[in-house]
Amino acid sequence: MSQEVAHDDSHHNLMVKNKKLLMWLFLGSDCMFFGTLISTHLIYRKLYPEEFDPTLLFSLELTSFSTFILLMSSFLMALSVSAMHKGEIKSFRRNVIGVIFFGLIFLGCQVYEFAHFVHEGLTLSTGTFGSTFYLMTGTHGVHVAIGVFWLISMLFYSKGGNMEAHKNAVDVETAGLYWHFVDIVWIVIFTVVYLIEFIA
Amino acid sequence: MTTDTTIISNPKQNTDISELKPELSDIGLVRPDHSKNVFIDWLTTVDHKKIGLMYGTLALFFLLVGGLEALVIRTQLAVPENDLISAQRYNQLFTMHGTTMIFLAIMPLNAAFFNFLVPLQIGARDVAFPRINAFSLWAFVAGALVVNFGWILQALEAFGLFSASGPTAGMNDFVPAMGWFGYAPITGKEFTGAGTDFWIMGLQILGVASISASFNFIVTIINMRAPGVKMMRLPVFTWMTLIVSLLIIFAFPAITIALAQLMFDRVFGTNFFSVAGGGQPILWQHLFWIFGHPEVYILVLPAMGIVSEVLPTFARKPLFGYAIVVFSGAVIGFLGFAVWSHHMFTTGLGKIATAAFSLLTMAIAVPTGVKIFNWVGTLWGGKIRFHAPMIFALGFVWMFMMGGFSGIMHSSAPADAQQQDSYFVIAHFHYVAIGGILLAIVSGIYYWLPKMIGRMWQGKLNIWVGILTVVGLNITFFPMHFLGLLGMPRRTHTYLSGFGWETYNLVCTIGSYILAFGVLLLLVDIIRCFRSKIPAGNDPWDARTLEWATSSPPKVYNFAQTPIVNARDAFWADKYGPLDRKMGMVDESHGIHMPSQSWMPLIASFGFIPLGLGMSLMQAGVPYAGYTAILGLVILVLGIALWAIEGPGGYHLHPNKQSH
Amino acid sequence: MKKLKALRIWLMSILGLIPLIFISGCNLNTRMSTFVTKGPVAETQLDLFMLTVWVTGFIFLAVGGVYVYVVIRFRDKKGDENIIPTQGHGNPLIELSLIGISILLLVIIAVPTLQGIWYTHDVPDDESSLLGSWYSHGDISDAAKEEPFIIRAIGYRWWWEFEYPQLGITTANEFVIPAGRPIHIELRSVDVIHSFWLPKIAGKVDLIPGRANSMWIQAGDSKEAWIEKNNFSGSDSETQLAYLKYLEDEIYDYYYGQCAEYCGDSHARMLFRAHVVSDDRFYSWIDRMKTGHTKAPDDMNWDNWYQAYDQSPETLTGDINEGLKLFMGRAKCATCHVVKGNPRAVGVAGPNLTYLAERHSIAAGWLNHRNEDNTVDKKAQLANFIQWIKHTDDVKPGNLMWKAKGGGIGELQPLLNDEEIRKISLYLQSLQ
């Protein structure tokens, strides 16, 4: 194992782990992905303000709840990264289970929301609103699902004492960054897609 | 450390590696390392040099394909009202010509140089993530296959063996025919058939390849530099690689999402760009060019990097104004994000927006001019040696400048109203593409191929390549300026006589054959170089940068001992500089750690093929295509999962002692 | 002799450029040349273009000159092999001044560019641009008087419709405009993106579905502008005469245009024409387009003709009548085409055919029958009609007249025979 470290860290000019830098670059790039999606939605809202009235459909309570859930999952994620750095594998596992659990609740809410909306007649091909809304929130949902999947596999991997702070802290941290990013994207979506529709 | 002290002179080195025992990966499979089978070795390689060579070979192949398509286009246009090929075939040809040249020829040619050179120039053993690098290569292959797959169906269709049913029934265009920027709504399923789907899926896959490769290069350049290789000591080519990689990761997402939206429009009936449901086709144009304009700088900055290496070497002077050249490269890159609408001057942007984009576009001339001036400054006071790489580099400066000037003519929006979508645009970007990028790439090939394969060029064929390409490109594309200004629109499969276009077109066509002959001779010369008996030696050109310090071709581990760099033109300083500027060596007595080879990148990326083909064939009504797509997704996910589980592995080499 | 290598290449390249200069000496006064401008918009655009040419040409000579000088002056001479030149790294002062000069040169382009953007954007904002200020023929609505003259260009795959909403007429592929009058063009598309390009009169603007684009054109200078430009002074009548002569000599003409945005298979064959005429001829054209073909063949009243057509078609004899019968009946032409006057030819899927025989081309400008003196070559016209109806799909691959989901003439059972086609064509020729 020591040889892997030797390779991975042989001479990092900036002492930032490769994986971590990679993840941050990916997140920078992901800003453009979500930027495109969100701006497409906003543009069509601006062009056709009358096309669809989302306030009739959206439930702010539900969305606020899932926003809250996601924020708290982020908190737990921060704790588990911290735990990993301290080498407290047990605490790490506890927190990650929390994150996964919250992530699943969020996904559940989204599935419920989608099902409800479709039932109420908002489908992918309902004007531009349906298209942009579902693709945007759906892409976000897929990000959450991938995150959950990632954390679950990490949880399993950590079971047999496979994880060691000096070796795997960076892996956990990378997953954590990803998870937080998904959270901040939702912070933006919550405001510009949901909240501002409700301003009186 | 000077030229001949690369320490690696153990002739038994290669055999040593292959005598290493195969190891087991974390999932218990035998790693494909040190395979005696050449094919397995290349398919599973994670060596950036081999990956670079494969990129280069494939890209040259696609350059031929794209060039052949161009020749058919030119032949069709040689005389008015020609009916050599049908309108549909012509439209497919220019679409595929543009797509092939940009995504399958020039970008991978650049990638070939990135791969081969960047780790060498920064004194690294490999890129930061060798397996991701392999994945990028094979994803590129998968994407190229998907984009071009339609030709097979089109051939079948021509013989009456296949026709579309299902969602695109009745539309038998299996090769895309909507232009390389695929303006909505002609990409909608009311107007075009499965060709568009192949194009969407293919570009999507190519995008994944480019983005993942770029992450890799950025991390490599930031993190893997040898001691002493400060950022401001990086060779300019490496700098340009860094900037281009950043451009890629920030520009490609726009087209990735746009393509996804388009795909949803076609497959799931959404309304992003379909007018009936309220979609605005103009949005596609914005999203495309938000990607598309940075893309043209993605194409040209590596070329500028190449030239910035070649000119100093053959003028025997350092690059004039290194810092400012680097800085202007960055400015070009980031200004490139602020000018996209200059491709849309005729779409009714409104006065303010038109004015803003017009001025911002002009602003790009300043940093570009800085580069030109600094190249001239580099030559000034030098001792210019006219070897083959230099000839093409000098040609680049001249021809690129001409292409840049027609760019400035475009940037004046009212003038552009007469030029947009005419042959004037074609002239503009072929000057920058061929006079610029291609000449620079040829220069790069002449410069670095000896390093890559360890053999030296022979004969004087390069003179003819130079004459024929430069003369050919001018004869082909110079008259196109006039064609455009005399009113000939682009993308027209034929034209009436009597508009004063006949002579020009004929001249263009003749020129294109001259140019093609030049390219053909280049290939001949390359083959001759491969068969050459003259060893290149480590440093055939008396060059300046680190890659020339190691052997030609470099060993798997690049440098037997990681160099410690003390100057900008590290190798030059080592050869001619004062003592305190010479290179040192890192003590690596514990041996060199090499990454293990792996099947997983190959497997994962080949999942893209059934995925891409399945999604597209579904649109053409082929049964079970949907399942094929799902299968592809499964392969992809499985490949990545196994990749994660198998672990990076690795083994140690002791170049100057015995391997363990 | 390494140095000679490069020099030889450059020499060859320059030799290669000579034939190009030859060609460029060629005639620039061609049908769609942007060098020969016939209106203020194109003129502004050309002026700007020439400005960019001069500025970049100057830079080209300056930078290119230095470049060539440097390459020759600093070439490696024999015996220099081991001399290592001074390793200079740059000179901030030179850099900054060159940047400064570049910016200065760009400003020279930028300022007129901004003026040009504002000027070419829409009809000048003045009294004389309003329709009411010059239109003196028949009634127009009060609203129209306060607007510029509007033509709505509508793009179809692969032909053009031109509507004159204020005057209530519609034509296709060839439209008529008065000289010296500013015109606001509304650009609409029904399917994909097209682009309206009339090089001698104005650069292009796209027709984008779902989007309300517009542009303005004007053929020839207005009288005031002409006087100012030529510094003309003389009595009113002299001025009028001289101005008319200018219009007569330089402006009244038949202009060629083309769709400039790729729009599918027959994009190359989506041309159009603008006929620039005097006010009087414009007015009379409007009159005729408004009334259309009041009479059926044989000078019959339409009501009578239809009565005969419905009850005793055999009484309608002669090629033209036979052609019209086919047009109305089996050939289904009337289901897609309007012939103004004919109460039953009201289909709107295809171009309006009113006074078709007076146009100088058909098939959106692809098949031409114009003599140089602006008359119609009748023989060529007949041949073109026949070719169009018979080989619609070859003339324009994929077009909607041939195949239109069961409505096209290519889907007729049985297809029209040669004799029938000739008769229809003769009928079409009677539309004048």
Place this chain on the structure above:
Amino acid sequence: MSYSQSNIDANHLKEENDRYYAFVNLALILAAVTGIELVLVYLPFPRTIIFTILISLSLFKFIGVVAWFMHLIYDKLILTMAFGTGMVIAFGTYTALLFLLGGDAVAPPEIPGR
């Protein structure tokens, strides 16, 4: 190498423990802000004011998560640059785009022609 077990214990433990409180505080604030936002939209203030406040609050949450949960303030500058470049380009580009696609350019529903 530099990441030996003992090192972690010595330096990181204290650091991580300090961070713990920052995280808890931030979590509380985030929850509170979300609550405020929810209430805010129903308040009868002028649209623009609420809009501005909402955007600022969301920006605040955004920065909070990025800076603390994602350790940007503790970490190397290069990471902020990597992410920041993406953020700036995305924000700049799409804000511009939002202004470019104005409602006035949408064609009136009358189908062109007829």
